[in-house]
Amino acid sequence: MTQTTQSDSDTKLWGETILELLAGPFVGALVSFVLAIIAATVLITLAGFDVLEGYQSMLKGIFGSPVSMADVLSRMTPLIFTGLSVGIALRAGLFNVGTEGQLLLGAMAAALVGLIDGLPGWLHISLALLAAACVGGLWGMVPAVLKARFNAHEVITTIMLNYVVILFTGYLANYPFHPPTEMMPATAYVARSAELPRLVQGSQLTIGLFVGIGCALLLALLLRRSVLGYEIRAVGLNPAAAEAKGISQTRIWLLTMAIAGAMGGLGGSVEVLGVHRRFIDGFSPGYGFDGIAVALMGFSNPLGTIPAALVLGAIRVGALAMDRTTRIPADFVIVIQGLVLLFLSTPGLLRLILQKRRAAPAPERHLTPTTS
Amino acid sequence: MPRKDAMTDIALGIRGITKQFGTTLANDSIDLDIGRGEIHAFLGQNGAGKSTLMNILYGLYKPDLGSITVYGRPVEIKSPRDAASLGIQMVHQHFMLGLPFTVAENLVIGLEPRQAGLLLDRRRAESVVESLAARYGLNVNPRARIDSLSVGVRQRVEILKALYREAEILILDEPTAVLTPLETEELFDIMRRLRAEQKTVIFITHKLHEVMRVADRVTVLRNGRLVGTRDIEQVDEEQLVEMMVGRLIEAEEIGDATAGQEVVLQLRDLRAVDALRGIEVLRGVNLDVRAGEITGIAGVEGNGQSELVEVLIGLRPASGGSACLDSVELLGSSPRAIMARGLACIHEDRHEKGLVGDFTVTENLILGKHHLSPFRRGFMLDLAAAHEHALEMVRSFDIRPPLPDREAKYLSGGNQQKLVTARELDVKSMRVLIASQPTRGLDVSATRFLHQQLRAVRDQGVAVLLISADLDEVKLLSNHIAVMYKGQIAASGPRDTFSDAELGALMMRGSPETDSPEVADDANHSV
């Protein structure tokens, strides 16, 4: 046994605690976003556009009228779901890039269930949403199984499986479920009873928003206060400790990806039943990938997903307005998204400054000094 | 065995080396000379400070105090590169070899022979390997891929790598930990060849018999201090054991066992196999652990203690025999099921695997029981109950600061230990508590506190199984002592049955006679 030469100090300095807070996720997300806006502004100016005009039209596009604000909320809706999907997986230590595929499969499931005739509205919608969640959930488990069984890295499997789904649903929408008279690559319109009621005249906002917020609240409750949520967090934070105490990493991976897939699927179904009322090949402009930005900005917290989705939805809507009234293309906000990701990817500068308090130095992974 | 009568040729001079990590003094003023053409063993239990010293020599750590000379010249070793330029090379326990590459490629990387200045001259690399191998008697195929080679051969590649880089001083870290007995013998031959070439070989081990077989001199470390350096010819195993294993303990209340009770945990012919090496690590363990008693297993580390614990808590499968808790078989159950039946365990690995740093104290305290009442109500956690529980734990174990909603990573090291201990000891209807190296790394007061806890638990009627490499601790706490040797219980009985000499002999040879030859070594049978 080794002798100690001084007694342990009991508390951390309060100053250090404040620094930890500053390095914490909320401020980090905020700072990253602000930095991204600044960087984007610089780029846009360099490209020779009028930045002020751009921002003006963006703000007008967001706040200009009740309809525009409703549009923001409508645009935010699928982002909540995809953000939740990526976010909950992150909490378990998994990188779910497959939300796009989960979303599309859920959308297709809802679109097909929506074709059934003669059901009362509430039942029809519930069934469609349920089908979407189930299909998405099952599909979400596939990369988890591959990882648990074969150690297949989930980033690669999910990216590839996305394309498989894109192609598969594209096939379905163009061939077997394609109405013969239809020009667009789409399925038939769903029955009236399956349509999600719109909330605001002139906008595509539906009650889907509330489903999304409801899911966010549900997942927040799950993570914070349920047994499963506790286990998910444990596995994500210290899988060795969790395993030693009887929590099966495999089981948690499977359950988490099922939930993540269900969220993605619901997101797709809400878009189909609320906005398009049918499955159109290519309807998703990459909601699944945007979910990565939403999840990271919401620091993987389900409640954080809501403001993050709101912000991202707002700048998307604003960008469309900007596109219409100025010459700056709407895609430009994707640059902001990319910059946010880049800034969020680096471990906080503050955290680098803070010393990690340990009894022995943290073992470096490859050049591990002997430890016997 | 060539002897050195005087240190005429000192390869390494170590003076006053001291290194502290946080509150732990890993090396306490080490003074030592190691000669050229010498095989020098570093002996000590886990945590004694052997590795820290080696890492300092290899340039991975910087000593707080002290100096080093190499062949008489004072040097500063700031990185492995510095060490290499001084001729110091290390063969790590976890090999530094790229698996899909060949032996030749792994050997020459960084100092590659070239063809036409730009291309890799594979042929020359291979012939270099062959000539080095021939010179030192290390049989190896230069074109073989590392992942096709056995562990023993991989180690040879590592040694060749060091030799290619013109190592004069070779440090081997626990080299036999992963070898079969046959491979170990081959390694010893290699070490002797190296010595014949005037190389200095330093090897770290905790296995006495190896030291006696191959070393010229041995240094024993304990608790960070150098206990002594001896010529092998002038020392015997008992003396080494005494140097390795004793420690200073302040007087404690010894306390008595409650009268011999029912057998709670019964092990019969328990066997287990190490798949990687193909040897039996538990070779028929027979043991009774009684309620209201502390049964202490003494023994030099590496005789199957860790594996025994792993089997009992369900993290390692047994290959034979039985382990019954309250007459019901334990083997084959999941860790969770075993915990549910009242078996608690303070692991030796609790440092890394004990805590979730970002969880609060409260959350950490229920890890492993979070799915049971009272902490669970349906699908949800009963946070109020968890909080109550945390307050109680924090109070009775004096965890500071007493803030259950603080994240555990903010606690000091000692308080984190207390946190884990508190959790492990808090098992409802605990029937058996296994404490494996429970006070390793703890200071005197924390150690005393833990001993109190163990006795308290015992007094509640729990059957306590203490496994410790520290013989004094075992003697202090146990009502009943068993000695583990080569995967079996060599002897067991009430504490006072054994004299210290007998215990020493049992730990080293498996037989209580102090001058009998070593018990027949049928640990060599492979599976």
Add this chain to the structure above:
Amino acid sequence: MSFSTEQVLSLIAAGLRQTTPIALAAVGITLSEAAGVIHLSAEGIMLTSALTGVIASHFTGSAAVGLLAAIVTGLILGAIMAVADINLKANQIIVGFGINFLGIGLTPVLLERIWGSRGRSGEVNGLPHLRAEWLADVPVIGPIFNGQSVLFFAGVAIVFVVWLVFHHTPFGLRLRMAGEHPGAAATSGVNVKLMRYVSVLVGCALCGIAGAELSLGQISLFGRNMVAGRGFVAIAANVVGGWRPLGGVLASLLFGLADALQLRLQGGAIPNHFIQMIPYLLTVLVVSGIGGLRPPLGLGVAFDPEEK
């Protein structure tokens, strides 16, 4: 359904055309990942450099300058990737997607600025193609190689050089060890960070060339969605090729031929959707261990030899 010889040859030629950009990008990805840095940004880099190549050609009238611009673009984006991944030890997956988004967002902006269009650029001087009278008459070889872009032939040379360096030079050995076991590399005196820097930069430059091939090499203009997921197909090719340059090229060839085939089988028995799935399904199989291929063990883990 039977093919005439002519059709088969023309199919192979088309397949090679499809393969070129994918193979170039795949080899670039291989370089980076073999050294241990995850590379997910081929899509964004190819898109951006396809455009900058066209822009440069537009302003200078020279496709060669365009190619140069594409390479420089790759290097710039590669520098961002390298600094973030190696120096700042950022999460390499997030960085990968970040750069992709950057490319997807920036290209329409530039397109709008210069051509005032949301869809495509104007036509510019493209890269030359091999057109030789004598070659056209050579049986088999002729129809296949005649008409291929200069980057196809350059690509063959590049792949050969990369293969040589990878497997037969000390540099290649060190690069691969840096990815497989950075600790072993470092203790042998290899500068792991430098290896990774070089491999990322060169790899991204290759992706830039791939982008130039798509625009300047094939249609002499830039279209908004012209990369169309090929960056991810290149990732797939790298995986299926076992993280080796030759393997990546062979996989790209497979995918390229399949792609050319599926275009010709439109309306055939198997809907082309399913043929297009092949690369992705193969990748999932490979990464699940079929074929015994695996990524370098040090992939994605930041390495710091200074940490004690």
